[in-house]
Amino acid sequence: MxxxxxxxxxxxxxxxxxxxxxxxxxxxxxxxxxxxxxxxxxxxxxxxxxxxxxxxxxxxxxxxxxxxxxxxxxxxxxxxxxxxxTGEIRGRLTVGSIPTVAAVDLPAVLRDYRTRHPQVRIRLRAGSSERLVEQVRDGTLDAAFLGVQPGFRLQGVRDKALAQGRHVAVVAPDHPLAAEQEVDLGLLAEEVFVDFADGSAARAQSDQAFAAAGLRREVAFEVSGVELMVRMVRHGLGIALLPAAFTGELHGLRCVPITDGPMRTEHLVWGRSTPSPAASAFLALLGVEVPLS
CATH class of the missing domain: 1.10.10.10 (Winged helix-like DNA-binding domain superfamily/Winged helix DNA-binding domain)
Incomplete structure (x- = not known):
């Protein structure tokens, strides 16, 4: 054999x-x-x-x-x-990320990494925060970028908090709320929403904010990707709540601040076992120093 x-x-x-x-x-x-x-x-x-x-x-x-x-x-x-x-980093690096990561410019980070370590084969996978944590824990991913509500328990992995910020309401330019300077959850509860799947970490951020305010809302459309969500909002099928730091990537939509909106914390996570040289070099680029052995 x-x-x-x-x-x-x-x-x-x-x-x-x-x-x-x-x-x-x-x-x-x-x-x-x-x-x-x-x-x-x-x-x-x-x-x-x-x-x-x-x-x-x-x-x-x-x-x-x-x-x-x-x-x-x-x-x-x-x-x-x-x-x-012998001083050369090679092998394979597999990184996961949520689609709405904003705390780092991921393409720029991967470009810098490849420039420094051209012998490393890089793979990038997108997914939900909870799925990415599982893949880091089982060794499928070397590291991942997540976005979860404050207090979310990251079990079986090591992590570094990168940034925290509020969500904003994303509406079509001709939506009545587009003219508002800011809104609150009470006003938004009257709207129809496009959101992520029920039970996902991305959805929980908004659900918990409305529940804490004693409000109910209607999520008429559940989607798995932010691209489809944005298209549905643009066509007036509903409004969405997305992290303010991410919405700079959106065009042709109005993003309205929410006075009591949901919070999101972005994390970098990696496994508890000793990372490979390629993974250690990636973590070091992001300010995380780990021993090679």
Whole structure:
């Protein structure tokens, strides 16, 4: 058994195709199939069920995959550690972020990082705050940028608070509230809202503010992304509450301050275990110093 065979198995599992796996691994399909068959013979079990229509993992394959991933990650980490010992940062950096991050200019940070460490492969993933915390905790992400209500418990990760600010009401330019200099939650409670999914950290910020004020509101539209939310507001389907620091990115909409509006704290989070050299360099760029070992 060798690492290359594990890479082939992982590629087949992720693409559900020997043909696409071979293309990804830059090898002819017959050679890839031969290596997977050799590994199956050594293990004494089939890893894949093959039919003319599909390829899928067997029970043995599902059991093999997590350990194979760990072995490949360990090998990559070992190479990165050796490179770091000679003064070169290399390997892989996977960062997560909410779409509305505003405390840092993330594209600029990633540009600076790539300039300093061109040998690192960077991946960026977007998601909800609660999902990003899970991915940092299980090691899928090296670090993530979140936006949560004050007092939100960040369990199983390390964190650094970056900024705190209020939400504003985002309305279409021809909306009656567009002419107001500021509003309060009592006035907003009469409106129809476009918001994030019920139960999400992004939604909780607004829900808790209205509940604390003893008010009820109507959320007629639930969306998973801020882009769709903004488009719906622009078409007059409702209003939205978004962090004031983020709304500078919006055009063609009116952002009205809220006297008693929801608060949001942005955090940088990373795992409790020792970060890789690539992750340590990223954290250091953001003012977080962590030991390499």
């Amino acid at each position: 060798d690492l290359q065979q594990m890479r082939y198995v992982l590629a087949v599992a992720e693409t559900s195709s020997f043909t696409r796996a071979a293309e990804r691994c830059h090898i002819v399909q017959s050679a890839l199939s031969h290596q997977v068959a050799r590994l199956e013979k050594e293990l004494g079990a089939r890893l894949f069920e093959r039919t003319s229509r599909r390829v899928r993992l067997t029970t043995a394959g599902e059991a093999f995959l997590p350990a194979a991933r760990q072995a490949l990650e360990a090998a990559e980490r070992a190479r990165a550690e050796v490179a770091a010992a």
